Amino acid sequence: MRHTRREVVDRTVREFEQLERLVLRLRPADWRRRVPRPETKDPWTVKDALAHIVYWKEHSARVFRGDKRPPEMRGLDVNAGNAVIYGRWRNRRPADIVRWHRRVQQQVLLTLRERPDDWFSGKERGASWPGDFDGHSAWHRVRDIEAAISGTQKNKPPSGRLSKDSPKRSVDDGRR
Numbered sequence: 001m002r003h004t005r006r007e008v009v010d011r012t013v014r015e016f017e018q019l020e021r022l023v024l025r026l027r028p029a030d031w032r033r034r035v036p037r038p039e040t041k042d043p044w045t046v047k048d049a050l051a052h053i054v055y056w057k058e059h060s061a062r063v064f065r066g067d068k069r070p071p072e073m074r075g076l077d078v079n080a081g082n083a084v085i086y087g088r089w090r091n092r093r094p095a096d097i098v099r100w101h102r103r104v105q106q107q108v109l110l111t112l113r114e115r116p117d118d119w120f121s122g123k124e125r126g127a128s129w130p131g132d133f134d135g136h137s138a139w140h141r142v143r144d145i146e147a148a149i150s151g152t153q154k155n156k157p158p159s160g161r162l163s164k165d166s167p168k169r170s171v172d173d174g175r176r
Contacts, residue, residue: 002125015141031094036144055089
């Protein structure tokens with residue numbers, strides 16, 4: 001599939017707005033709620049899930065600009081990288097992560113505006129590309145944050161499926 005700047009920006013903004021609405025509804029106790037995760041993974045809270053989403057959005061924007069990974073992330077596989085993100089943000093205040101979430105969104109939009117038109121349409125990509133800006137975020141928004149605040153414990157939202165506004169997961173959705 002070939003994309004356009006408008007379509008990618010629209011999806012990116014739409015997912016940010018859905019996540020932002022959810023963040024604005026969170027009460028202080030919600031930030032400490034555990035999200036449904038396998039016992040072999042770090043025990044994320046809602047706050048940790050948001051930090052994870054934001055880090056990978058920031059990472060994709062960095063890659064699209066041609067910037068290098070931070071030194072502590074170089075050479076790590078996804079699981080090791082996720083552990084570093086968890087360690088870095090787990091003791092931070094929710095307000096710090098919310099500020100970061102909003103700042104990264106501005107960086108993402110600037111990065112997308114600066115890319116040439118043919119960067120979007122010049123080659124075939126998966127339907128959910130770039131996944132970290134919408135599909136990956138939606139996945140964790142629904143499967144982690146919404147599930148945690150609704151009390152669902154089996155890593156699925158209350159209805160057992162993604163919300164009507166969430167994209168369906170595809171093989172290349174960038175989920176981490």
